[in-house]
Amino acid sequence: MAQIFTYITHKGGVADDTALELAAAAKKIDAGAAVTAIVTGTGSDLDAVCNDVAASYSEVWKIDNPALAYPNAEAVRKALINILPAGAILLLPHDTFGMDLGPGLSIKTNSAFVADVADIEGTDGTTLKLVRQEFSGQVSTHVTCDASAGAILNIRPGVCKADESKSAGGKVVDKSGNAGDLKAGRKFLEMVQAEVGDVDITKSDVLVSVGRGIEEQDNIEIAKELAEAMGADLSCSRPIVDAKWMEKSRQVGTSGQTVKPKVYMAMGISGSFQHLGGIKGSPYMIAVNKNPKAPIFQVADVGIVANILEFMPELTEKIKEL
Amino acid sequence: MEILVCVKRVPDTSENEIAVNSDGTDIDRDDLVYSVNEWDNYAVEEAIQIVDRVGGKVTVVAVGDDESEEVLRREMAMGAHEGLLLSDDAFAGSDGKGIATILKAAVEKGKYDLVLTGAQADAGAGQVGGMLAAMLDQPYASLVNKIEVIDDKTLKVGREIEGGNQEMNEIQMPCVLSIQTGINEPRYVGIRGIRKVASVEIPVLGASDLGVSSDAVGAAAAKVKVQDYFVPQLGAGAEMLEGSTEEIIDKLIELLKAKGGLK
Ligand SMILES: Cc1cc2nc3c(=O)[nH]c(=O)nc-3n(C[C@H](O)[C@H](O)[C@H](O)COP(=O)(O)OP(=O)(O)OC[C@H]3O[C@@H](n4cnc5c(N)ncnc54)[C@H](O)[C@@H]3O)c2cc1C
Numbered sequence: 001m002a003q004i005f006t007y008i009t010h011k012g013g014v015a016d017d018t019a020l021e022l023a024a025a026a027k028k029i030d031a032g033a034a035v036t037a038i039v040t041g042t043g044s045d046l047d048a049v050c051n052d053v054a055a056s057y058s059e060v061w062k063i064d065n066p067a068l069a070y071p072n073a074e075a076v077r078k079a080l081i082n083i084l085p086a087g088a089i090l091l092l093p094h095d096t097f098g099m100d101l102g103p104g105l106s107i108k109t110n111s112a113f114v115a116d117v118a119d120i121e122g123t124d125g126t127t128l129k130l131v132r133q134e135f136s137g138q139v140s141t142h143v144t145c146d147a148s149a150g151a152i153l154n155i156r157p158g159v160c161k162a163d164e165s166k167s168a169g170g171k172v173v174d175k176s177g178n179a180g181d182l183k184a185g186r187k188f189l190e191m192v193q194a195e196v197g198d199v200d201i202t203k204s205d206v207l208v209s210v211g212r213g214i215e216e217q218d219n220i221e222i223a224k225e226l227a228e229a230m231g232a233d234l235s236c237s238r239p240i241v242d243a244k245w246m247e248k249s250r251q252v253g254t255s256g257q258t259v260k261p262k263v264y265m266a267m268g269i270s271g272s273f274q275h276l277g278g279i280k281g282s283p284y285m286i287a288v289n290k291n292p293k294a295p296i297f298q299v300a301d302v303g304i305v306a307n308i309l310e311f312m313p314e315l316t317e318k319i320k321e322l
Numbered sequence: 323m324e325i326l327v328c329v330k331r332v333p334d335t336s337e338n339e340i341a342v343n344s345d346g347t348d349i350d351r352d353d354l355v356y357s358v359n360e361w362d363n364y365a366v367e368e369a370i371q372i373v374d375r376v377g378g379k380v381t382v383v384a385v386g387d388d389e390s391e392e393v394l395r396r397e398m399a400m401g402a403h404e405g406l407l408l409s410d411d412a413f414a415g416s417d418g419k420g421i422a423t424i425l426k427a428a429v430e431k432g433k434y435d436l437v438l439t440g441a442q443a444d445a446g447a448g449q450v451g452g453m454l455a456a457m458l459d460q461p462y463a464s465l466v467n468k469i470e471v472i473d474d475k476t477l478k479v480g481r482e483i484e485g486g487n488q489e490m491n492e493i494q495m496p497c498v499l500s501i502q503t504g505i506n507e508p509r510y511v512g513i514r515g516i517r518k519v520a521s522v523e524i525p526v527l528g529a530s531d532l533g534v535s536s537d538a539v540g541a542a543a544a545k546v547k548v549q550d551y552f553v554p555q556l557g558a559g560a561e562m563l564e565g566s567t568e569e570i571i572d573k574l575i576e577l578l579k580a581k582g583g584l585k
Contacts, residue, residue, distance in 0.1 A: 072491075074461060096483040099441075100464045103418070103452030112545035113418065115447035131554075134445045135333070138340040139349055140554050146545040185461030185494040189478070194486035206583050212336060230578070231585025242504035248486055255486050263583035270335075284581040286574065287560060291339045293553070302577060303560030304570055311567070318571050319584065 001030045001123065002147060005061075005084065006037050006091045007101075008053055009071065013045035015053050018093035018155070020162035023056045025091050025155045027163065028120040029128065034058035037170075038083070038090075040068040040076055055166035061175045067182040073100035074184035081108050082180040087150045089128075094154035095254070102154045111150030114143060118156050118273075128153070136272040137295040156273060197249025199233055206232035206263045209252055211275075212239045213268015213289065213308050220245055223267060226312045229319040235259065237269050253278035268308045271296030288312075323378035323471070325369040326434045327402065328425055328451075329362040331386055331393040332444040346550045358393040361440025363400075365501035367508040368469060369438055370401040376471050379403045381432070385413060385424050394524055399515035400508070410528035415541025422453035423539050427532035429458060436477075437498045441465050451500035461497040467505045 006022035008015050019037070026035040037057040039050050042064050050062045061083065067075050084090065090105075092098035094116045106113030118140070119131035126148040132141050145151055201207060208227040214220060220240075227234045234250060241251045252259050253275045260281035267288050269275060276299060279285075287300035290307050297303040304311065333340060337355035342348075358366075369380040382397040383406040384390040394405035408424050416424065429437055437455075441464060442448035448464065455462030467488065468480030475495055480488040482502050493499075529536050537543060563570045578584045 073464075096465055096481065099448050100452070100462075100481070103449040104456035104462055107419070107422075107453050107456035113449060113453070114546055115418075115449050132446075132548075134551075135335055135340040135349070136446065138335070139342055139551050141551050142549040144547050144549055149545075185497065186463060187492045189490040189492055192480065192488040192490060194488070206585070230583065232583070238503065244507065251486065254484055255482055257485075263578065263581050265583075284577075284583070285560075286577070286583075293339060293341065297560045297562070298555075300560040302574070303562045304574070305562070306567070306570075314567060315571050315574065318575060322575070322584075 001033065002087045002089045002126070002150065003085060004029060004033045004035045004089045004091070006035060006057070007080075008037050008039045008049060009093060009095070009097055010039065010041065010045070010049040013048040015049050016093065017162065018095070018157050019053050020056055020164060021157065021160045022091045022093065022155060024163040025120060025160040028160065029089065029123060036061055038063065038080070040065070040071065040079060042066050042069045050172045054170045054172055055168060056163060057168050057170040059170045060172045062172050063179050064174070064176045065179055065182060067184075070188040071097055072184055072186060072188050073097060073104070074186050075182040077101055077105050077108065078182050078184070079179040080105060083175050083178050084109060087111075087148075089147055089151045089153065092152065092154050094156045098154045102152050106152040109150055109152070111152055112145050112147055113152045114145050115154045116156050117153050118159050120160075133273075136270050138270070138293070158273075158277065195248060197247045199250065201233055201235045201250055201252070201259055202257050204233040204235070204259065204261050206230060207235045207252070207259060207261045208232045208265045208267065209235040209237065209269060210240060210267050211237040211269030214240065215309065217243070217245045219309060222309065222312050226316045226319075229316045232263075232265070237275050266296050266300065267312065269296055270294050271299060323372060323376055323436060323474075324432065324434045325373065325378060325380050325436045325438065326429060326432065327362065327366050327369050327380060327382050327397070328437070328439045328454075329366065329382050329384050329393055329397055330359045330440070330443045331356050331384065331390045332359045342551045342553055346552055349551060356389070356393075358396055359440050359443040361442060361501060361503055363397070363508045364503050364505050365438040365440050366397045366400055366402055367506045368501055369436075371506060372436075372469065372471060378435075381406060383408065383425065383428055385409070385416075385421055391524055395516060395519050395522075396511055398519040398522060399511045405522070405524040407524055407526045408532065409526050412529045412536040412540050415544060416539050417544035417546040418447055418449040419453055419545070420539040420543055422450050422457055424532065424534055425450065425454050426457045427534045428527065429454070431532070435474075435495045437496070439498070439500045441500045441502045448500065451498050455498035458496075458498065461493050462499070463491055463493055463497070464500045465502045466499045467502045469499070469505075
């Protein structure tokens with residue numbers, strides 16, 4: 001089997017949760033593999049991350065360069081092309097950085113690329129057997145990937161249980177000198193923080209959350225009345241914000257807010273992983289959806305097959321009568 | 323500015339419930355309603371708005387069969403100036419790299435300052451834009467939710483990252499950007515708009531027109547292959563409440579009370 005590497009994303013000297021998830025993912029490809037983590041960045045933050053993940057990897061390759069102070073995918077790509085051995089398998093998190101880096105890197109290293117891997121079933125010679133999802137999780141697929149010339153796999157965050165054993169006892173190897181010229185056609189300028197809204201849904205105990213099933217802007221009022229009757233706050237999925245029907249600060253998901261309510265009511269939300277990624281702390285989840293096969297029913301505690309536009313007003317009436 | 327926007331015809335998930343066919347080889351494609359990939363529609367709108375500001379031309383391109391012509395026409399009705407269909411039996415079964423290879427050949431036949439794709443399509447891979455940029459040796463930014471034209475060589479682009487924060491970058495043209503939903507409000511296309519472009523000719527280019535070798539694309543070249551489709555049974559799944567709406571609501575209210583869902 002080819003040599004397996006992972007790429008560690010980090011911020012403020014702390015490795016992302018995916019650092020240990022990718023260690024576990026690598027073991028699913030080859031249980032006996034000596035896995036190497038690659039960490040790029042600069043200065044003391046970088047050292048802190050390298051030392052931290054060393055316990056979980058056989059080896060940590062550190063690339064220290066001021067050009068990598070902010071993880072610009074183009075500069076990281078150049079460094080990786082120079083240090084990855086031919087035929088390597090590299091695991092990346094399927095997050096906004098991995099989506100930026102993975103596809104182009106696979107072309108430059110002439111290796112196969114698989115995005116958003118939801119599970120790794122094993123290998124058959126140099127063929128990787130993987131599971132993906134299509135149509136926002138409505139169907140799954142078994143996928144084969146010919147890794148004979150190497151592979152880049154973007155692993156969905158949260159699907160591999162982190163390897164917390166910290167028993168690898170790896171050493172940090174400084175590869176900074178091998179990174180080469182990191183000049184990029186894209187330059188990071190600044191970070192603009194997301195706007196804060198009138199309600200902080202991250203503090204809400206009960207959320208009534210609406211998705212595309214609400215169908216029209218005017219219908220938001222129906223959900224608002226239910227939320228008011230329940231004493232809950234109103235949140236939503238991304239398409240509702242894209243349509244400018246609700247503020248961005250009310251969006252639940254990886255590119256929105258991370259909420260930790262006690263009760264979460266998903267009304268006309270299909271259950272994409274980007275949406276579910278913003279719901280933490282295992283709330284009691286109630287899903288109402290007109291499609292009995294909607295993926296949200298696989299993760300909810302209670303499911304109701306109904307048209308939310310008819311169901312919500314009736315529920316509101318009943319609650320008001322209490 | 324010359325802008326090429328790559329678009330894909332996909333089953334419309336807001337119009338269809340997607341199910342697996344009887345032998346698990348594909349989704350059930352009977353009676354599916356198709357439309358343009360949601361992300362691509364935002365990309366076309368963005369291209370039109372840029373050209374409205376600084377001048378130039380928008381071309382929309384699709385890899386697909388004859389039926390993809392309908393989504394090209396729809397985007398032309400929105401305001402794209404030209405359409406281009408890349409179609410050949412040899413393209414069938416291509417993986418992401420195969421599609422990027424075909425598009426690269428089309429890009430090189432023109433002279434584009436900017437190539438846009440959607441951030442992802444129905445397979446949720448989000449790979450073609452990044453691959454295309456690497457093949458063209460052009461800079462790339464994914465998940466773009468803001469584009470500002472600085473001058474004829476430079477753009478300022480925002481990438482939407484975790485938590486809805488925005489990473490601002492300067493990028494040199496020619497370049498490739500993948501567009502995230504919400505960057506703009508795509509205009510409505512009425513039946514009259516579609517009728518207006520109904521007779522505009524859309525050139526069709528095959529493998530030989532593009533100079534794409536048939537062993538670089540299609541199923542034979544694909545390193546990544548879908549073996550089958552299935553619906554997984556994850557965990558226990560939800561307890562489904564059944565009965566009359568009255569009964570369901572009574573049960574739900576009990577549960578809400580028990581779990582602290584009513585104040
Ligand atoms: C990088 C990236 C980041 C993303 N970040 C986020 C994020 O932070 N948050 C987020 O939510 N999404 C995010 N997305 C988008 C995500 O992939 C999905 O597209 C989105 O979550 C779908 O929202 P939805 O469930 O409301 O819509 P859909 O998937 O369209 O689902 C609508 C559901 O409503 C049901 N329905 C329709 N009408 C009715 C009715 N009358 N009554 C009952 N049910 C009905 C349908 O059966 C369907 O299940 C992101 C995508 C990308 C690529």
